[in-house]
Amino acid sequence: MARKLKNKQLTCLLLMAALVTMSSVMLSCESSTTAEDYQGVQGSDAYDPSRPIVISDFTPKSGSVGQQICIKGSNFGNDTSQVHVTIGGKEAVVVSVRSTALYAYVPSAAYDKIDHNVLTGAVAVSVQQQKGVAKDLFTYERKMVVGRLCGKSYEREDDVVWVDGSYATSSENVSGFKNDGVMQFSPYNHDHLFIVYDQEPHFGTVAHGIQLLDLKEKTVQTILPLSMFSNERLRTIDFAVDPFAYNEDGSFEKTWDEELQDSVIIGRAPDDWINHATPNQKRWREHLIISADNDDPNYRAHSVYIVDRDAEGNFSRNSQVRQLANYRQCNGASLHPVNGELYFTSYQKGEVIRLDMEKYWDTLLPGAGYSWDPYVNNNLTDLASGSSAGTGAFEILFTVQDTYWEFQIDIHPSGKFAYIVVINRNYILRTDYNETTKRFSAPYVIAGDMSAEGFTDGVGKSARLRRPYQGTFVKNEAYEAAGSDDIYDFYFCDSRNDAIRLLTPEGIVKTYAGGSAATHADGETYGNENGELRDFARFHRPTGLVNDVHKDAITGENTLIFYILDTSNYCIRTITMEENVDAAQEQPASEE
Numbered sequence: 001m002a003r004k005l006k007n008k009q010l011t012c013l014l015l016m017a018a019l020v021t022m023s024s025v026m027l028s029c030e031s032s033t034t035a036e037d038y039q040g041v042q043g044s045d046a047y048d049p050s051r052p053i054v055i056s057d058f059t060p061k062s063g064s065v066g067q068q069i070c071i072k073g074s075n076f077g078n079d080t081s082q083v084h085v086t087i088g089g090k091e092a093v094v095v096s097v098r099s100t101a102l103y104a105y106v107p108s109a110a111y112d113k114i115d116h117n118v119l120t121g122a123v124a125v126s127v128q129q130q131k132g133v134a135k136d137l138f139t140y141e142r143k144m145v146v147g148r149l150c151g152k153s154y155e156r157e158d159d160v161v162w163v164d165g166s167y168a169t170s171s172e173n174v175s176g177f178k179n180d181g182v183m184q185f186s187p188y189n190h191d192h193l194f195i196v197y198d199q200e201p202h203f204g205t206v207a208h209g210i211q212l213l214d215l216k217e218k219t220v221q222t223i224l225p226l227s228m229f230s231n232e233r234l235r236t237i238d239f240a241v242d243p244f245a246y247n248e249d250g251s252f253e254k255t256w257d258e259e260l261q262d263s264v265i266i267g268r269a270p271d272d273w274i275n276h277a278t279p280n281q282k283r284w285r286e287h288l289i290i291s292a293d294n295d296d297p298n299y300r301a302h303s304v305y306i307v308d309r310d311a312e313g314n315f316s317r318n319s320q321v322r323q324l325a326n327y328r329q330c331n332g333a334s335l336h337p338v339n340g341e342l343y344f345t346s347y348q349k350g351e352v353i354r355l356d357m358e359k360y361w362d363t364l365l366p367g368a369g370y371s372w373d374p375y376v377n378n379n380l381t382d383l384a385s386g387s388s389a390g391t392g393a394f395e396i397l398f399t400v401q402d403t404y405w406e407f408q409i410d411i412h413p414s415g416k417f418a419y420i421v422v423i424n425r426n427y428i429l430r431t432d433y434n435e436t437t438k439r440f441s442a443p444y445v446i447a448g449d450m451s452a453e454g455f456t457d458g459v460g461k462s463a464r465l466r467r468p469y470q471g472t473f474v475k476n477e478a479y480e481a482a483g484s485d486d487i488y489d490f491y492f493c494d495s496r497n498d499a500i501r502l503l504t505p506e507g508i509v510k511t512y513a514g515g516s517a518a519t520h521a522d523g524e525t526y527g528n529e530n531g532e533l534r535d536f537a538r539f540h541r542p543t544g545l546v547n548d549v550h551k552d553a554i555t556g557e558n559t560l561i562f563y564i565l566d567t568s569n570y571c572i573r574t575i576t577m578e579e580n581v582d583a584a585q586e587q588p589a590s591e592e
Contacts, residue, residue, distance in 0.1 A: 044098040047077025053132030058123050062139035065578065066532055067106040071134070076102050077127055087138050088112040088121020108578060111140040117555045142554070145578045146513060146530050146537035149563065150174050150213075150220065151571020153528060160570050162208055168218040171571075176220075178570045179207045180495075182408075182470040183544040183563060184237045188282045190548055191216040193563060194315075196237040196290060201541075201567075206231050210290070212315070213563075213572065223314070224288075224307065228321050232302060233293040236332040236408060239286055240306065240342070242361055245269035245277075246284040250313060252366075253281075267365050283313055289324070291333040291344060299377050303330035304344050304355075323374040325355060325394070331423075332408035338415035339438050343397075345407055350400040352409070352420075352431075354439060359393040398442045400429065401450065410471045412488065419446065419471060419490055419503070426453040426465045428492075428503065447509050455497045455515060455525070463509035466496035469543040471503075474560065479505070493542040493564070498525040500542065500564065500575070513575055514539040528569045540568035552577060 055073040063069065069092070076083060076097050083102060085092040087110035095103045102125065111119035120137040150167035152175035154160045162176035179197035186192040193213040199205055210224040226234070245253035245266040254263040274282070288307035295301055304325035310318035325333075329347035335357075336343070342355040353376060363372045373379055379390035400407060406424040411417075420429040420443050427448030431440040447463050454464030471492030479487040486505035491512060494501045499515030513533040517525045520538070527538030544565025552559040554577075562575040 044078040044100075045075075046099075047079070047082065047127045048075055049128060049130065051075045053125055053127060053130050055123065055125060055132045055134040058134055058136070058138070061136065062141055063106050064141040064143045065106055065108045065110070065145075066535070069104050069106055069138075070101060071104065071123065071125060072101050073125070073132060074100055075127075075132075076100070076125060082127050084126040086122075086124045086126070088119075088140060090121070106138075106140075109140075110138065113137070114554065117557070119554070142578045144533055144560075144575055146533060146539075147574045147576070148530060149572040149574050151177050151566075151569070154570055157568070162222070164211075164220050164222055166217075166219050174220045175570060176208060177565060177572060178567060180469070180541075180543040180567050181207075181565050182236050183213075183546045183565055184239060185546060185548065186283075187239050187241055187286060188279060193546065194237055194288070195544065195565065196234050198235055198293075199233045207234065210234070210237070210288075210315075223316055224319065225317065228317065228319075229290065229292060229305060230302070234290055235293050235330065236291045236334070238289040238334050240289050240335050240340070240357060241285045242287065242364070243268045243340075244285065244361075244364075245273050246281050248278065248280045250284045250309065250311070265366060280313065284309060288315060289333050289335065289342065291330045293329055293331060293347070295329050295348070297328075299328050300326050300375060301328050301330075303327040303346070303376075304333045304342070304374075306360075322372070324360065324372075325353070325376060326374045327353065327376045331406050334409045334411050334418070336411055336415050336433075336438075337413055341438060343409050343411070343418070343440065345400075345409065347404060347406055349403050350405040350407075352397045352400065352440065354395045354397050356393045356395075359391050395439075397440060398431075400443060401425075408470070410473070410490070410492075412486075413473050414486075421468045421471055421492060422448075422450070423467055423469060425450045426467065427461075428465070428468060446507050447503050453496075455494075455499070455511075457501075457510050458508070460507045465494050465501070465509070467494070468501075469493040469495045470545045470565075472545050472547045472562075474502075474547050491545060491547065491562070493545045495541050495543050495567075498527075498539045498541065500539070500545065500562070513537055514542070526568070528566075530573075533575070539564065539566050539573065542566050542573070550576070 053075050058071040076099055080094050080097050083094050083097050085094050085104045089112045090107040090110050092104040092107045111121040113120045119140040123134040123138050125132050148171055150171045152172040160178045163174055165174050167174045180200040181195055181197040183193055183195050195211040197207040199207045206226055209222040209226050212221045212223045247253050252265040255266050257264045290305040292302050306322050306324040308320045310316045327346055331345045331347050333344035340357050342357050344353050360372055362368055376394045379393045381388040381392040381395045405422055407420050407422045410419045417430055417432045427450050428446050429443035430446040431443040433440050448465045449461050453466045456464035471490050473488040474491055475487055476489050490503040497515050499511050500513040502510050502512045515525045516538050517523050519535045526540040529536055529538050531537050542564050547562045549558040550561050559577050564573040566573045
C-alpha cells in the first residue's frame with residue numbers, strides 16, 4: 001500500500017503556508033508586485049487562446065516539497081481555476097496567477113528524471129488545451145517525511161483490538177500498538193524489531209505480550225505472552241550478547257584436546273570467532289533483557305529477566321525465562337555496548353545498579369559449580385568500603401536526584417557516557433563512564449528542568465520537555481566530517497508534546513518532527529497526519545523510537561530510517577526519505 005504524501009493533505013499544508021509567506025513570495029518573484037496584483041485580476045490580461053503560453057523563467061531553480069516557486073512568462077491569464085502547473089509531471093498547488101507571473105508550491109516527488117542521483121523535472125503551465133514548458137529543469141531536493149508502516153486507526157481507544165498477522169498487502173491488516181512501550185533491534189538481525197509494552201496508560205490492567213515486528217516478512221507476531229512474566233508490568237527491552245562459541249544447532253562448540261584425548265567445550269570464543277561464524281551460530285548468543293516494575297519492601301521483587309532462545313533458535317513460549325536481578329521497582333535496564341555490564345534502575349530510591357554480566361555468564365558453562373543468585377542484596381559489592389557479599393556481582397552506583405524518579409538509561413554507542421531520561425520529571429541527565437573502573441559516575445542535568453514542564457527548544461536547562469521517553473543515538477555526518485569528538489545526536493520521544501525531539505552533543509534541544517500546533521487549524525499538537533516533518537506531520541503520545549539504515553529506493557544508497565511506536569495513534573510510524581517510505585519494509589542495508 002503506497003504511503004506517499006496524500007494530495008489532499010499536501011494541499012492543506014501548502015495553502016496554510018501560502019497565507020503565512022505570501023509577502024515573501026511576491027518579493028522573490030517581482031519587486032513591483034502589489035497586493036492587488038497578487039490577489040488576482042486587477043491590471044492583468046485574461047488568457048488568450050490565440051497566443052502561445054510562454055515560460056521565460058522560474059525561481060528558485062531547486063527546492064523540495066512545499067517550496068515556494070514563482071514562474072514568469074506570458075499569457076497565463078488571471079483565473080487560478082483554469083491554470084495547471086506541473087513539475088516533473090506532478091500537479092502543483094497554484095496560489096495566485098497574473099498574465100505574466102504565477103505563484104505555486106512544489107508538489108511531492110516533483111521529478112521525472114534521475115541522473116547520477118540528481119532528480120530533475122520539467123516545469124509546465126497549462127491553460128485549457130495549451131501548454132508551455134520551461135527550457136530549464138527544476139532540481140528536486142527530497143525531504144525526510146513521516147509515514148505509517150502498520151497499524152489501524154480507531155475513533156475510540158476502547159474499540160482498539162490487537163490483531164497479529166501480515167501487513168504486506170495493507171498496513172491496516174494488523175492492529176493494536178496502543179500501550180506505551182519501547183523497541184529494540186536484534187543485534188545480529190535488523191529485520192527483527194522487538195516491542196515490549198507497559199501497562200501505562202492503562203494502570204491496573206495487563207498489557208500486551210512482547211511482539212516481534214519482522215520487517216522482511218512484513219509480519220507482526222506476539223511471541224512471548226505476559227504470563228511468562230507473571231503478568232507483571234514490563235518496562236524496557238534490550239539484548240545481551242554472551243561470549244560463547246556455538247554450533248549451528250545451538251549447542252556449545254567443541255574442540256579437540258590433545259592432552260585429554262577428547263572433545264571439550266570451547267566456552268568463551270576466541271576474538272576472531274565472530275568473523276567466521278554463520279548467522280545461525282551468532283543468533284544463539286542473543287538473550288532478551290526485560291525490565292519489570294514490581295515492588296517489594298524486602299527488595300526481592302522481579303526486576304530484570306533474561307530470556308534465552310528456544311530449541312528452534314527463536315524467542316517463543318518455549319524460551320527459558322530466568323530471573324537475572326531481584327530488587328525493587330525497576331524502570332529500565334541497558335547493556336554497555338563495549339564492555340557488556342548491565343545497568344538497571346530502581347524507582348523507590350532513584351538508584352542505578354551495576355551488574356557484572358561476566359559473573360552471570362560463568363554460571364552457564366557445564367561444570368561451573370554454582371548457580372546464579374539474582375538477589376541484589378545477597379551479592380553486593382561496595383567499592384568504597386571494599387566489602388562484598390556472595391558473588392559480589394551487583395553494585396549500587398549512585399542515586400538520581402531524589403526518590404520516586406521514573407527513569408531509563410540510554411548508553412552512547414561509544415560507551416563513554418549515557419543519558420538518563422527522567423520520564424516523570426521532564427528532564428535528561430548525563431552520566432560519564434570511567435573506562436578504567438568500568439563504571440558510570442554521578443549524573444548531572446543536560447537538558448530540561450525538573451521543576452517545570454513545557455514545549456520549548458533551547459540550551460540545557462532552558463529547554464522544556466513533557467514526559468520524555470525512549471531515545472536513540474543517530475550518527476551526524478556533519479559532525480563526523482568536522483572531526484568532532486561526539487558524532488551522534490540523541491533523538492527521543494517527547495511523549496506529551498506529541499513530538500520527536502533531538503539533543504545535540506552541546507546540550508541543545510531541537511524539535512525534529514511533530515508537535516505542529518501552529519500550522520493546524522485545531523491548534524493541537526496531537527494528530528495522525530503523515531508528511532513533512534515540522535509543519536504537517538503529527539503524532540499522538542509517541543513512546544518508542546529506534547533508528548536504522550536501509551537501501552534508498554531512488555538512489556540505492558544507505559539512508560536513515562526511524563521507527564516510532566505512536567501509542568495513541570495505535571500504529572508504527574516511520575520517518576525516512578520522501579518517495580522512499582515503501583522501502584521501509586525492505587531488508588535493511590546494514591546493521592550499523
